Every structure is written in structure tokens, then in C-alpha cells.
Amino acid sequence: MAAVTRSPGEGIVPIRRRNPNFWRDTARGYLFILPVVLGLLIWTLGPMIASAYYSLTDYKIVNVPTFIGLQNYIELFTEDRRFAGSLSVTLRYAGMFIVIGQTFSLGLAVLLTQNVRGLPIFRTLFYLPIVVPYVASALLWRYLFNKEFGPINAVFDAVGIQGPNWLGSPDWALFSMVIISVWGGAVSTIIYVAGLQNIPEELHEAAKIDGGSALQRFWFVTIPMLTPTIFFNIVTSVIGAFQFFVPAFIMTQGGPARATYFYNLNLYEKAFEWLEMGYASAMAWVMFAIIIVLTLFIFRSSSLWVYYENEAKS
Amino acid sequence: MTSVVTAQPSGLLQDRDDRAGKQRQWTGKIIVYGLLLIGSSVFILPLIVMVSTSFKSFNEINSYPPTFLPTQWLPENYSAAWNYQNTDFPLWTRNTILILVFTLPGVLLTSSLCAYGFARLKFPGRNTWFVAVLASVMLPPQVTLIPLYILFFRLGWLDTFLPLIVPAWFGGGALNIFLIRQFFMQIPRDLDEAAIIDGAGHFTIWLRIYLPISRPVMVTVALLTTLQIWNDFLGPLIYLTSPKNYTLALGLNMFQGLFITRTDYIMAISSLMVIPMIMLFIFAQRYIVQGFVTSGLKG
Numbered sequence: 001m002a003a004v005t006r007s008p009g010e011g012i013v014p015i016r017r018r019n020p021n022f023w024r025d026t027a028r029g030y031l032f033i034l035p036v037v038l039g040l041l042i043w044t045l046g047p048m049i050a051s052a053y054y055s056l057t058d059y060k061i062v063n064v065p066t067f068i069g070l071q072n073y074i075e076l077f078t079e080d081r082r083f084a085g086s087l088s089v090t091l092r093y094a095g096m097f098i099v100i101g102q103t104f105s106l107g108l109a110v111l112l113t114q115n116v117r118g119l120p121i122f123r124t125l126f127y128l129p130i131v132v133p134y135v136a137s138a139l140l141w142r143y144l145f146n147k148e149f150g151p152i153n154a155v156f157d158a159v160g161i162q163g164p165n166w167l168g169s170p171d172w173a174l175f176s177m178v179i180i181s182v183w184g185g186a187v188s189t190i191i192y193v194a195g196l197q198n199i200p201e202e203l204h205e206a207a208k209i210d211g212g213s214a215l216q217r218f219w220f221v222t223i224p225m226l227t228p229t230i231f232f233n234i235v236t237s238v239i240g241a242f243q244f245f246v247p248a249f250i251m252t253q254g255g256p257a258r259a260t261y262f263y264n265l266n267l268y269e270k271a272f273e274w275l276e277m278g279y280a281s282a283m284a285w286v287m288f289a290i291i292i293v294l295t296l297f298i299f300r301s302s303s304l305w306v307y308y309e310n311e312a313k314s
Numbered sequence: 315m316t317s318v319v320t321a322q323p324s325g326l327l328q329d330r331d332d333r334a335g336k337q338r339q340w341t342g343k344i345i346v347y348g349l350l351l352i353g354s355s356v357f358i359l360p361l362i363v364m365v366s367t368s369f370k371s372f373n374e375i376n377s378y379p380p381t382f383l384p385t386q387w388l389p390e391n392y393s394a395a396w397n398y399q400n401t402d403f404p405l406w407t408r409n410t411i412l413i414l415v416f417t418l419p420g421v422l423l424t425s426s427l428c429a430y431g432f433a434r435l436k437f438p439g440r441n442t443w444f445v446a447v448l449a450s451v452m453l454p455p456q457v458t459l460i461p462l463y464i465l466f467f468r469l470g471w472l473d474t475f476l477p478l479i480v481p482a483w484f485g486g487g488a489l490n491i492f493l494i495r496q497f498f499m500q501i502p503r504d505l506d507e508a509a510i511i512d513g514a515g516h517f518t519i520w521l522r523i524y525l526p527i528s529r530p531v532m533v534t535v536a537l538l539t540t541l542q543i544w545n546d547f548l549g550p551l552i553y554l555t556s557p558k559n560y561t562l563a564l565g566l567n568m569f570q571g572l573f574i575t576r577t578d579y580i581m582a583i584s585s586l587m588v589i590p591m592i593m594l595f596i597f598a599q600r601y602i603v604q605g606f607v608t609s610g611l612k613g
Binding site: 025026028029030031032033035036037038039040042043044046047048050051054061108111112114116122123124125126127128129130131132133134135136139140141143144148149150151154157158183187190191194214239242243245246250264267268271272277280281283284285287288291295 | 342343346347349350353354357358360361363364367375376377378379380424425427428430431432435436437438439440443446447450452453454455456457458459460461462463464465467481483484485486488491516520541544545547548552563566567570577580581584587588591592594595596599602603606607
């Protein structure tokens with residue numbers, strides 16, 4: 001379609017002569033992506049710059065931001081006990097959720113890819129909690145976990161076990177949050193199921209002919225082929241841990257004894273209850289930095305354990 | 315997604331020791347069924363408890379040990395909760411639907427428009443912008459939250475639906491653009507080339523050819539957006555302050571804060587809020603799951 005213009009020094013032809021429709025094509029292209037270009041500038045890039053500036057100021061909405069340099073950051077890391085506490089809660093939650101949640105999701109995904117009848121029904125039942133609104137699931141689980149009248153402890157009671165004081169005990173509250181997240185977190189199961197289905201059947205066949213048992217095939221074929229998916233889900237879990245908010249906000253308000261005082265809850269309180277906009281902005285940037293560092297760390301380590309099909313590995 | 319993995323043992327192996335193999339296969343199947351049955355019951359039980367509790371009497375809920383099904387079914391819990399004093403669930407439902415109705419067209423139109431630009435048009439800077447769009451997914455929303463709050467405050471948009479609606483008209487979310495772009499890339503080019511020969515412009519091609527044949531992915535995006543808006547809590551919590559503007563999620567939270575002991579009513583409203591989404595999922599599971607898979611596999 002475009003007129004072909006050839007000249008001796010091709011790489012350095014003036015732009016205009018390369019394609020007579022250059023400006024028209026460019027304008028048309030940008031017209032199509034205009035919404036997202038404007039969106040990124042107005043709702044992302046602009047606010048990012050503003051937020052970076054606010055993080056260096058003392059800003060309580062009612063006053064004009066006053067520049068205070070790195071003081072917010074210094075305060076975060078040296079004086080703010082709540083910040084350290086919320087970071088530790090969030091990281092411990094992330095660790096538990098990755099180990100328990102991913103093991104469970106992967107095991108479930110293996111079950112959900114077996115060749116048995118009624119599979120679509122089982123999938124629906126396991127996936128269903130995804131659509132339950134956080135508010136509703138928080139209220140539901142607050143009732144289920146209730147120490148005295150809750151159904152869970154009633155079941156424990158019936159078999160003669162003294163159930164814990166789930167949300168009311170500092171030792172169990174965070175673990176209770178992990179249970180709720182695993183219940184509503186079938187998205188990672190869905191992704192594992194898709195990953196399992198993408199593993200070529202020939203690999204299993206070959207391993208079988210070589211006499212590999214089901215367990216060996218799982219360990220030496222399935223897991224290596226699935227490592228990119230595992231990698232993706234772990235990164236998503238880390239990001240999710242820093243976004244964790246609604247269950248802690250509704251069920252425990254961060255308690256008891258700040259055992260569920262998540263990073264995001266801390267940030268929300270600073271920004272919208274104390275109106276410490278500068279300080280909260282600094283917290284947001286620290287969160288972003290931590291996510292990047294953790295992601296890079298997982299990414300770096302991934303070369304040791306993530307297997308990509310197209311890479312030559314003997 | 316629809317295809318189920320067929321993990322049948324090869325005929326070759328089966329012939330060798332047919333009886334032993336069959337038997338082992340049967341034991342395996344029984345174990346798989348057992349685990350699936352137990353697991354799915356445990357997963358679905360909380361939702362059954364939610365609905366069952368919503369029909370119980372206040373006294374029955376607060377007695378020990380708890381019953382599984384109500385001894386006495388009280389459907390009037392629903393009307394009592396729905397019309398409870400100092401609440402306005404009909405209005406809050408209307409608000410939620412209003413936000414949805416004004417957001418959805420913005421998401422569908424602008425994300426597909428942008429996706430077309432990224433999938434089909436060639437222009438300088440296209441890839442850079444596409445990478446920027448994808449990278450924006452990694453940015454925690456908290457980083458932009460405070461300046462946006464201040465911006466909406468200055469614009470006088472706080473306590474209106476505008477902060478929840480207007481941004482959706484600017485590309486409709488990076489993941490949606492990505493989902494639709496992936497779909498557009500698979501559409502054979504012959505289609506647009508034929509249309510170009512017929513004198514159609516790209517806008518016409520997008521509107522008349524791409525949108526109609528992309529119904530599956532558009533349905534996926536519409537469903538994911540619906541779920542997101544119906545379930546959103548943090549957005550309304552930050553931007554909406556007066557009870558007349560509450561969404562269902564916010565209203566339910568206020569209700570539980572005021573009447574924390576009325577588990578019967580809380581479960582009734584929760585059920586009312588959950589059931590439409592469950593219906594949506596049961597009827598359109600294929601589309602929703604496909605959406606999660608495509609956006610998940612980009613990594």
C-alpha cells in the first residue's frame with residue numbers, strides 16, 4: 001500500500017519520504033489510542049508526579065503542602081512502630097498465603113484436570129467464591145469464625161476439639177485471613193488449570209513409557225512445565241498482600257493487638273482518617289519500592305527454578 | 315478452556331496388564347472423586363450457611379449449638395432487612411446499578427477502540443504506549459490514590475459518582491485493553507483488507523467488523539467489569555460520604571456497623587448481594603474464566 005521509496009542510504013531517508021502517509025497514519029493511530037493515552041497522563045502519570053512531590057511534604061489537605069525533604073521517609077523507617085508492624089503483618093501474610101494458598105491451588109488444579117465425570121460442576125463449585133463481594137464474605141466469615149456461636153467451632157466442639165478464638169486471638173487472626181483468601185482465591189486455581197492444560201500430553205506419555213510413576217511424572221514433568229505459572233502466581237500474591245484491605249477493615253479493624261494491621265489498612269488510616277496526605281504518599285511509594293524489590297528478587301531467583309520451554313536446557 | 319484434559323493411558327500400556335491397570339485406574343478415580351466431593355462441599359458450605367442463616371430467627375442464631383437448616387423458615391427476614399430503619403437498600407441498589415450503567419459503555423467503547431489501535435494500526439510510539447499500558451498494571455493504586463482524591467476534591471466531585479465513572483471512559487482499564495487486543499490479533503487480516511478495498515476506513519472496520527465478531531471477549535470484559543463494580547468497596551468508601559450516595563457494598567457495611575448483632579438481617583442482605591453475581595457466574599462461567607486465564611497468562 002505504502003509507496004516504496006528506495007535510496008542508497010536507506011536508514012537515513014528523511015521521514016517524510018519513507019511513507020507519504022506518515023503523518024496521517026500517526027494521527028490516526030493516536031486518535032484510536034487517545035483514550036488510554038489521556039487516561040495514563042491524567043489518572044496515572046500526573047498523579048504519580050504529584051504523589052512523589054507530596055511524599056516530600058507535610059500536607060494535611062487543609063494546609064498548603066510544605067516541603068520537608070525526606071523527613072516522612074526517615075520517620076517511617078526510624079520512628080513509626082505502626083509502619084514496621086504493618087509491614088511485618090503484610091509480609092507474614094504473604095508468606096503464609098504463598099505457601100498454603102499456592103500448594104492448595106495447585107493440588108486443586110491437578111484434581112480439576114483429572115478425567116472424571118461431572119468435572120464442570122466441581123469447577124463451578126470451587127470457583128464460585130470468586131464472585132462473592134469482599135464485604136459479604138467478610139461478614140459471612142466473621143459469623144463462621146465466631147468463637148461462641150460460630151458453626152466452625154461448633155463442628156470442632158462436636159468432635160471434641162476446643163476451637164481457637166479465630167479472629168479474636170492475635171495468634172490465629174492472621175491465619176484466619178489466609179483461610180478467607182484461599183476460599184475466595186480460586187483465580188490462581190483457574191490459572192493453574194490453564195497451565196496444566198497447556199502441558200503437551202506427549203511429555204506425560206513419554207515419561208509413562210519410560211516407566212515413570214504418577215508421582216514421578218508430577219514431580220519431573222508437571223512441576224517443571226508449570227514453573228512459569230507458579231512464578232506468575234507468586235508475584236501476584238505478593239502484590240495482593242499489599243492490597244489486602246476489606247476483610248481486615250471490616251472484621252478486625254487491624255486487631256487484635258494489631259495482628260491484622262495490614263499495610264494498606266495503615267495507609268488508609270493515615271490518609272483518610274488522619275488526613276496525613278504527605279505521609280501516606282510516602283507510604284505508597286515505599287510500598288511500590290518493596291513490591292518492585294520483591295518482584296525483582298523472585299524474578300532473579302526464577303532463573304534457578306523457572307523452566308521456559310524454548311530455552312535450551314539439557 | 316472448554317477442553318478437558320484427556321489423560322487416558324495409552325492403548326499400548328493398557329493391553330499389557332489390562333486387569334491390574336484397570337483396577338489401579340478405578341482406585342485412582344475413587345480417590346479423586348472423594349477429594350473433589352469433600353473439597354467442593356467444604357467450599358460451598360459457607361455460602362449455604364449464609365443463605366440458611368438468613369432465614370433463621372434471631373434467637374436461633376444466638377443459641378448453641380447452631381443448627382444447619384433453620385428450624386423455622388423466616389422469609390420475612392428479607393423484607394425486614396431490606397426496609398430497616400435508617401437504611402435505604404432500594405436506593406443503594408439503584409446507585410450501584412446507576413454507576414454500572416454509566417461505566418460499562420465507557421469501558422467497552424474505549425478499551426476496544428484502544429485495542430484496535432494497538433492490534434491493527436502501525437504508528438510510531440505504538441509499542442512504547444502499549445508497554446506503558448501493561449506496566450501501569452504493576453503500579454499499586456495507592457500511589458495515585460491521594461493525588462486523585464485531591465484532584466476530585468478540587469473538581470468538586472467528592473461525594474458524587476463521577477470519580478467512580480469518569481476514569482473508566484479513558485481506556486477502560488489496562489487488562490481489558492489487553493484482553494481485547496489479544497482477541498483482535500487473532501482476527502484474519504483478510505477481513506479488514508477486503509473492507510479497505512471497499513473503501514471503508516478503520517473506524518468503520520472497528521465498528522462494523524471487529525466489534526460484532528468480538529462478542530465473546532466483549533462479554534468477558536462486560537462481566538469482569540460488572541463483578542468489579544458490584545463488589546467494589548474501597549472506591550466508594552473513599553469517594554462517597556453521604557448515605558444517600560452509598561452503593562450496596564457501602565450500605566451493607568454501614569448496616570453491619572450499626573446493627574452488628576443482627577446476623578439474620580446481615581446474612582439476608584449479603585445473600586441478596588451475592589445471588590445476582592452467583593447467577594452471573596453460573597450462566598457465564600466460560601467467559602469469566604476465560605478472562606482470568608487470558609489476563610493471567612500474559613506474565
